[in-house]
Amino acid sequence: MLRYIIRRLLYAIPILIGVSLATFVLFNVVATPEQIAKKNLSSKNPTPEQIQEWLKDHGYDKPLPVRFKDHMTEVMLFKFGKSDATDEDIWGMIKVGVGPSVSLMVMVLIAGTFVDLTVALFVAYFRGTYIDAWGLFLCVLLMSISYVVYLITGQFMLGRILKYYPSSGFREGADVWKFLLMPAAIGVVSSLGQYTRLYRTFVLEEMNQDYVRTARAKGVSEDRVLFGHVLKNAAIPILTSVVTQIPLLLMGSLLLESFFNIPGIGGMTVDAIFSQDFAVVRAMVFLGSVLYIIGYILTDISYALVDPRVRLG
Amino acid sequence: MLTNVDWLSTLAPFVVLAAMVIMLRRAGRTPLWSEAFRRLRRNPLAMISLAVISLYAAVAVLDSISWRTSKTDDFRTLLQRIAERPKERTYSAPYATVTTGEPEPHPLNEKHLLGTDGVGNDVVYLTLRGCRTALILGGLTSLIATPLALMFGMLAGYFGKWADDAVLYINQVLSSIPSILLLVALMMVLGKGVLQLCIALGVTSWVSLCRLSRGETLKHREREYVRAARALGLSHTRILIRHILPNLLPLVIISVTLGLSGLVLAEAILSYLQLGVPPEVGSWGNMINGARVELAREPVIWWGLASASGALFVLVLAFNVFGDALRDAVDPRLRTG
Numbered sequence: 155m156l157r158y159i160i161r162r163l164l165y166a167i168p169i170l171i172g173v174s175l176a177t178f179v180l181f182n183v184v185a186t187p188e189q190i191a192k193k194n195l196s197s198k199n200p201t202p203e204q205i206q207e208w209l210k211d212h213g214y215d216k217p218l219p220v221r222f223k224d225h226m227t228e229v230m231l232f233k234f235g236k237s238d239a240t241d242e243d244i245w246g247m248i249k250v251g252v253g254p255s256v257s258l259m260v261m262v263l264i265a266g267t268f269v270d271l272t273v274a275l276f277v278a279y280f281r282g283t284y285i286d287a288w289g290l291f292l293c294v295l296l297m298s299i300s301y302v303v304y305l306i307t308g309q310f311m312l313g314r315i316l317k318y319y320p321s322s323g324f325r326e327g328a329d330v331w332k333f334l335l336m337p338a339a340i341g342v343v344s345s346l347g348q349y350t351r352l353y354r355t356f357v358l359e360e361m362n363q364d365y366v367r368t369a370r371a372k373g374v375s376e377d378r379v380l381f382g383h384v385l386k387n388a389a390i391p392i393l394t395s396v397v398t399q400i401p402l403l404l405m406g407s408l409l410l411e412s413f414f415n416i417p418g419i420g421g422m423t424v425d426a427i428f429s430q431d432f433a434v435v436r437a438m439v440f441l442g443s444v445l446y447i448i449g450y451i452l453t454d455i456s457y458a459l460v461d462p463r464v465r466l467g
Numbered sequence: 468m469l470t471n472v473d474w475l476s477t478l479a480p481f482v483v484l485a486a487m488v489i490m491l492r493r494a495g496r497t498p499l500w501s502e503a504f505r506r507l508r509r510n511p512l513a514m515i516s517l518a519v520i521s522l523y524a525a526v527a528v529l530d531s532i533s534w535r536t537s538k539t540d541d542f543r544t545l546l547q548r549i550a551e552r553p554k555e556r557t558y559s560a561p562y563a564t565v566t567t568g569e570p571e572p573h574p575l576n577e578k579h580l581l582g583t584d585g586v587g588n589d590v591v592y593l594t595l596r597g598c599r600t601a602l603i604l605g606g607l608t609s610l611i612a613t614p615l616a617l618m619f620g621m622l623a624g625y626f627g628k629w630a631d632d633a634v635l636y637i638n639q640v641l642s643s644i645p646s647i648l649l650l651v652a653l654m655m656v657l658g659k660g661v662l663q664l665c666i667a668l669g670v671t672s673w674v675s676l677c678r679l680s681r682g683e684t685l686k687h688r689e690r691e692y693v694r695a696a697r698a699l700g701l702s703h704t705r706i707l708i709r710h711i712l713p714n715l716l717p718l719v720i721i722s723v724t725l726g727l728s729g730l731v732l733a734e735a736i737l738s739y740l741q742l743g744v745p746p747e748v749g750s751w752g753n754m755i756n757g758a759r760v761e762l763a764r765e766p767v768i769w770w771g772l773a774s775a776s777g778a779l780f781v782l783v784l785a786f787n788v789f790g791d792a793l794r795d796a797v798d799p800r801l802r803t804g
Contacts, residue, residue, distance in 0.1 A: 172640030177652070185656040294791070298728065298784040300735040302755050303776040310762050408647060409739060427651055427740050439652050442645040450643075 187214035234437035255418030274353035296347030308340035483606030506796040513792030516785035527599040555587035596749025612669040616676035624684025654742035725790040
């Protein structure tokens with residue numbers, strides 16, 4: 155097991171090198187530092203000297219190969235440097251943002267998985283009936299609504315019409331859940347359709363297996379077949395999809411955090427996008443990829459832990 | 468960087484339309500597709516969604532035909548000539564006779580079915596203008612990404628060895644960047660615009676298609692018919708194009724169709740991040756994004772949001788339903804449940 159994990163981690167290194175190469179090409183070759191400088195200074199109507207000074211301050215004035223070397227070593231050592239827009243230390247910004255992001259993420263993940271799974275089992279229980287057909291159609295309806303519409307109308311409905319307070323913001327402390335309840339609820343509803351459909355497929359795939367027929371032939375009740383036998387086996391693909399969601403959520407709550415003014419990593423990234431802060435976005439792209447790769451490795455490991463048939467070689 | 472592309476975005480809808488017609492006509496002659504079309508025709512939901520998509524496409528085409536009456540005139544599209552209404556002063560509710568949000572309401576020139584926006588434009592007209600952008604995003608992106616993905620995927624799967632390694636490596640690198648962040652980075656670098664958005668979306672959607680076609684090619688490479696073709700001395704190009712490609716197309720077309728809704732939805736998210744299309748291009752994403760402030764006003768301005776998100780919802784729903792129906796029709800084994 156340990157050997158497998160180490161090997162997977164070693165495999166990740168060339169991929170990470172590739173990712174940092176891609177970010178370098180994007181932010182240094184496709185968009186030249188002069189363009190970045192102009193975008194950052196555009197409000198001040200800069201002179202060429204000011205641009206040169208800005209480039210020097212942010213380390214963009216060196217020749218391309220030197221910048222490439224610096225970029226690769228810095229990124230590989232997780233040294234992200236300073237923000238282009240505010241000159242803050244990027245690691246410091248990330249550390250501040252992790253707490254709120256993780257608390258929102260945990261809430262969305264737990265509540266979301268519970269709700270999605272319940273609905274999926276409910277629909278699968280009534281498979282082949284009108285409830286199933288309408289449930290599926292409802293899922294497609296939910297999937298067809300834009301995420302931004304969920305956010306805007308969700309906040310409007312809960313805040314303006316149901317008078318839920320607080321409708322945005324964040325405060326550490328015992329009543330932190332109050333601030334997270336509304337964004338979490340919207341996060342859950344927005345992904346309900348997609349994951350319910352996915353989990354239903356997983357459950358129904360198991361339904362067609364031989365052991366289900368055997369159980370039925372032995373006279374096991376339909377409830378026990380579904381909850382005792384099928385659910386246990388469907389747990390493997392479901393678990394995999396939940397684990398892959400974790401790194402996604404940390405980044406995927408970009409819009410959620412920024413919309414509800416939660417000072418997390420996602421909100422910070424959106425602010426960086428608004429202020430054309432290339433350094434922060436570059437760091438976030440790399441960090442997001444690291445999380446993603448860790449997520450994949452975790453998925454494989456959890457797969458092996460849950461399913462004894464999977465052999466790690 | 469990419470500024471002089473007006474002619475391309477003018478041509479885009481026609482290119483997409485022509486590509487679709489050619490593909491449909493060619494596909495209709497093969498037994499697999501004519502059987503699939505027969506099954507599709509019997510599915511009322513699929514036919515309704517196809518009609519909806521065609522309606523949107525018709526509006527998009529109307530918005531792409533433009534001419535000017537005199538040298539000094541601006542180019543005006545057919546849609547502009549049909550649906551554009553004279554400007555009002557400011558917001559007005561659907562079917563109202565006076566403006567909203569002013570201390571003293573002013574009478575309107577005429578009644579507007581869905582009201583007007585902050586600068587007095589008719590919301591129906593603004594919503595109709597969004598059709599073209601949405602369909603160009605879906606169509607042009609697929610048209611750019613699919614051939615590239617097919618080419619790389621098939622080359623990697625067929626020749627294996629270093630070609631496979633190289634394509635797989637690029638693929639893994641791109642797929643390990645979370646797609647929303649990759650989109651954001653690309654759009655920040657390329658700048659706002661419809662074509663830029665198509666390129667960015669193409670880069671992100673290329674990955675999964677390429678992997679799909681690589682895997683399928685790998686499977687087909689060992690089949691008897693390919694070996695027979697090779698034994699008969701056919702060139703690799705011919706085997707790839709005439710023998711393997713037709714076998715990949717059903718899966719590829721299904722996954723492209725199912726991906727269309729995601730492409731259209733991505734525009735709204737990028738508009739929220741202010742990385743979408745420029746404001747002078749009609750887009751539902753920009754309208755929805757603008758509604759954030761409008762909903763906070765008193766009285767609530769809801770019609771802009773309602774019509775833009777309604778139009779987006781109906782199109783995406785039609786894509787979703789049609790994609791599912793197409794998948795079931797082409798390969799009933801892939802049916803969910």
